[in-house]
Amino acid sequence: MKESFKKFIRQNNLCPVCHMKKLMAATKVHVNGADRFDNGVALTPPMGWASWNLFRNHINEDIIKDIAKAMKAAHLDELGYQYVNVDDCWMSSLRDENGRLQGDLATFPSGIKALVEAVNSYGFKMGIYTSNGTLTCEDLPSSLYHERIDAETFAEWGVEYFKYDFCHNEPIPTLAPEIEKVLIAKKGEKETITLLSEQAELRGDAILLEDENLSPTGKYISGLSNGAGTAIFYDVDVPEEGEYTLTLGIRKAVRKDKYCEIIVNGVNTYALRAPATKGPSRQGRNQTSVYLKKGKNSFLIHNPIGSRMDSAARQYQNMGKELMRATKKVALETGKPEKPICFSICEWGLNRPWKWGATAGNLWRTTPDILPKWSSIIGIYEATVRLYNYAGPGNWNDPDMLEVGNGNLTDNENIAHFSLWCMLAAPLILGNDIRKFIKEDGSVDYNNKVLKIISNQKAIAINQDKLGIQCRRIKTNGFTDVLVKPLENKEVAVCLLNKTNSSKDVSFSIKELTNLGFVDLPVSERYTVYDIWENTTFVAGDNISENLGGHSVKLYRIKAMG
Numbered sequence: 278m279k280e281s282f283k284k285f286i287r288q289n290n291l292c293p294v295c296h297m298k299k300l301m302a303a304t305k306v307h308v309n310g311a312d313r314f315d316n317g318v319a320l321t322p323p324m325g326w327a328s329w330n331l332f333r334n335h336i337n338e339d340i341i342k343d344i345a346k347a348m349k350a351a352h353l354d355e356l357g358y359q360y361v362n363v364d365d366c367w368m369s370s371l372r373d374e375n376g377r378l379q380g381d382l383a384t385f386p387s388g389i390k391a392l393v394e395a396v397n398s399y400g401f402k403m404g405i406y407t408s409n410g411t412l413t414c415e416d417l418p419s420s421l422y423h424e425r426i427d428a429e430t431f432a433e434w435g436v437e438y439f440k441y442d443f444c445h446n447e448p449i450p451t452l453a454p455e456i457e458k459v460l461i462a463k464k465g466e467k468e469t470i471t472l473l474s475e476q477a478e479l480r481g482d483a484i485l486l487e488d489e490n491l492s493p494t495g496k497y498i499s500g501l502s503n504g505a506g507t508a509i510f511y512d513v514d515v516p517e518e519g520e521y522t523l524t525l526g527i528r529k530a531v532r533k534d535k536y537c538e539i540i541v542n543g544v545n546t547y548a549l550r551a552p553a554t555k556g557p558s559r560q561g562r563n564q565t566s567v568y569l570k571k572g573k574n575s576f577l578i579h580n581p582i583g584s585r586m587d588s589a590a591r592q593y594q595n596m597g598k599e600l601m602r603a604t605k606k607v608a609l610e611t612g613k614p615e616k617p618i619c620f621s622i623c624e625w626g627l628n629r630p631w632k633w634g635a636t637a638g639n640l641w642r643t644t645p646d647i648l649p650k651w652s653s654i655i656g657i658y659e660a661t662v663r664l665y666n667y668a669g670p671g672n673w674n675d676p677d678m679l680e681v682g683n684g685n686l687t688d689n690e691n692i693a694h695f696s697l698w699c700m701l702a703a704p705l706i707l708g709n710d711i712r713k714f715i716k717e718d719g720s721v722d723y724n725n726k727v728l729k730i731i732s733n734q735k736a737i738a739i740n741q742d743k744l745g746i747q748c749r750r751i752k753t754n755g756f757t758d759v760l761v762k763p764l765e766n767k768e769v770a771v772c773l774l775n776k777t778n779s780s781k782d783v784s785f786s787i788k789e790l791t792n793l794g795f796v797d798l799p800v801s802e803r804y805t806v807y808d809i810w811e812n813t814t815f816v817a818g819d820n821i822s823e824n825l826g827g828h829s830v831k832l833y834r835i836k837a838m839g
């Protein structure tokens with residue numbers, strides 16, 4: 278068990294067994310054999326602000342600083358809002374002379390490191406964005422194939438949140454190269470070891486075939502595509518530990534991109550891409566640098582990518598690993614405490630990221646983009662409410678950034694939207710203009726309705742509850758829903774939702790809640806029911822019935838009495 282997790286259990290006085298169970302549920306998915314992504318952050322859903330929903334591409338360093346300043350002035354840090362995130366369009370279309378991303382030279386002229394420092398000086402952590410593709414959604418430089426250098430750049434800047442989009446993605450080929458031989462050379466020396474294809478142990482669909490063009494061996498391994506076969510070379514003896522150049526001798530015959538991974542000694546994985554064949558010769562070479570131990574080594578060669586989902590999972594896992602590696606490296610180099618980067622996967626739910634997101638990052642978008650419209654909010658809620666099994670401390674479903682305060686959402690819609698995100702244990706990343714909360718004389722406009730909503734501590738407490746359990750829908754008739762979210766101290770949150778635009782009656786029985794397997798609410802004659810938005814408490818024995826206006830919710834926190 279990771280130290281961070283143990284500490285979290287201790288500090289919050291939680292039951293380690295229940296938490297391990299939850300954790301096991303989350304770790305059940307071992308996509309590509311990966312473990313749960315645990316960088317010690319986002320043990321409750323991350324909270325902050327991001328630029329996209331309101332500003333789109335019209336951002337600059339002054340806006341970001343002004344937002345951080347306004348967030349501080351409105352005391353949002355005290356409520357748990359931690360991150361100030363710059364979304365798309367912060368970067369220049371030019372990488373710098375060292376191949377590093379840099380801020381737009383005209384709109385972020387002071388550079389991102391300076392912006393991080395400014396945001397930190399207001400007490401917030403800075404977030405940044407690129408895409409798991411060759412370009413961002415706004416066609417600016419991105420991090421696919423630049424994972425290491427970009428992760429290091431972000432870590433060096435002191436960034437603490439990273440949203441990784443999916444535009445311009447290039448899937449990893451499911452096809453594997455056909456292997457004629459493997460050549461090994463100590464770094465800087467000539468090839469010394471030749472492993473012929475017939476020396477490999479072949480498993481699954483892997484097969485030894487013949488091609489007379491591959492002189493002098495005439496043989497090659499095929500059938501390693503789609504995770505269906507593996508070739509293993511054992512007992513590769515080298516005189517000393519260190520960096521070696523591994524050259525795959527491949528059969529050039531297929532006019533498609535190819536991919537394989539080489540697992541050395543069962544621990545280190547090296548990825549290798551071979552391009553679609555164009556040249557006339559049959560024999561191709563593909564190289565990677567591997568670390569070998571003194572004595573006998575093994576190489577397992579395969580392509581574990583069998584689908585688009587495997588590809589997305591692997592690419593996000595790669596970036597997650599690079600982020601963790603980079604923050605550790607920077608901490609080691611500077612002697613300063615590590616600043617882990619909260620990793621936000623923005624893959625729009627295309628490849629069921631809830632199945633593998635917990636192996637790759639801290640949160641994963643469940644759907645395409647949100648809009649400040651009731652239909653969009655409800656559509657996203659519907660897609661996310663059923664995914665309760667996948668969320669938990671450290672790894673969350675992300676129904677997208679909040680639109681509270683944007684567009685023409687009514688007060689009821691804003692309240693319902695915020696309440697649903699609280700119940701869903703969703704990240705609370707604001708998307709509105711925080712500067713509007715501050716009056717001209719610099720004082721806070723506490724009458725601002727949007728500020729009142731996003732700073733309702735009792736609603737936030739439901740979202741930030743330490744158990745980290747996403748709500749479940751226990752009742753629906755298509756028009757109205759009843760949602761239940763277990764909370765610490767044997768309490769429970771209940772949300773009644775009217776999705777339609779006319780008023781509707783909604784009811785539930787508290788006694789029935791005590792029979793729900795996932796709820797730990799004691800059986801009692803009487804319960805205190807706190808109405809979060811009315812800020813009133815009443816006592817109830819069993820049934821609660823409400824008439825809800827259109828597009829609105831009731832949100833309760835319920836506790837057994839005596």
Ligand code: GLA
Binds near residue numbers: 442
């Ligand atoms: C995608 C994402 C959005 C936003 C934009 C930026 O659409 O889903 O949240 O980041 O890209 O271009």
